[in-house]
Each structure stands twice: as structure tokens, then as C-alpha cells.
Amino acid sequence: MKEQDSNLKFLKAKNKVEKLKRFYTHLGVYFVINTIITVVKVMSNMNMGETFDQAFYDFSTLATWLVWGIAIALHAFSVFGLPLILGEDWEERKIEKYMNDELQKD
Numbered sequence: 001m002k003e004q005d006s007n008l009k010f011l012k013a014k015n016k017v018e019k020l021k022r023f024y025t026h027l028g029v030y031f032v033i034n035t036i037i038t039v040v041k042v043m044s045n046m047n048m049g050e051t052f053d054q055a056f057y058d059f060s061t062l063a064t065w066l067v068w069g070i071a072i073a074l075h076a077f078s079v080f081g082l083p084l085i086l087g088e089d090w091e092e093r094k095i096e097k098y099m100n101d102e103l104q105k106d
Contacts, residue, residue, distance in 0.1 A: 012092065023079045030072050034065050 038061055045055035055061065083090070 008092070015091070019079050023075055026075055027072060030068055034068060037064050038062075 038056075041058070041061045042052065042055040045058060045061070046052060050058075
């Protein structure tokens with residue numbers, strides 16, 4: 001039983017690390033891609049005669065940051081916020097419940 005608890009704790013820790021890793025990868029991609037998009041749009045708009053300020057503060061230039069930023073915020077909430085609301089052992093309780101349900105069916 002002790003080995004099973006140890007394995008369960010290891011799997012939970014590994015799952016948390018994977019979630020963090022996916023979030024930080026998503027965040028990194030967000031910054032790199034949006035920076036590239038912004039530079040391209042600003043340069044394109046400046047070539048069409050706009051000033052830097054006009055090109056940079058154009059809604060279409062900043063819309064990608066905004067929309068994708070909302071997605072990043074939701075991702076961050078799922079990684080950091082849900083455990084605070086549902087409790088750290090929420091996943092463990094759900095897994096246990098479903099395993100017990102399956103065992104009772106047999």
C-alpha cells in the first residue's frame with residue numbers, strides 16, 4: 001500500500017509538472033509569435049505611410065495580443081487557479097471516485 005501511495009504521489013507530481021511545462025511553453029510561444037506578428041504589421045503599416053505610433057497602436061496590430069492573451073489567462077487559471085478553488089486533492093478524489101464506481105460495476 002505504501003508503494004502504491006508513493007507511485008500515486010509521483011504520478012500526481014509528474015502531472016503537475018507536465019501542466020506547468022505546457023503552460024510555460026504556451027506562454028513562450030505567445031510572446032515569440034506575437035512579437036513577430038507585431039513587427040511585421042508595424043513595418044508594413046509604416047511602409048504604407050503611417051507613423052510608428054499609428055502603426056503600433058492600430059487595433060489590428062494589438063488584437064492578436066488581446067485575443068491570445070485571453071486564452072493565456074484561461075490557461076493560467078486552469079493551471080494555477082482551479083487547484084486553489086477546487087483543492088489540491090481534487091484530481092485524486094475524482095480518480096478515486098471513478099475507480100470505486102468501476103469496481104462496484106464488476
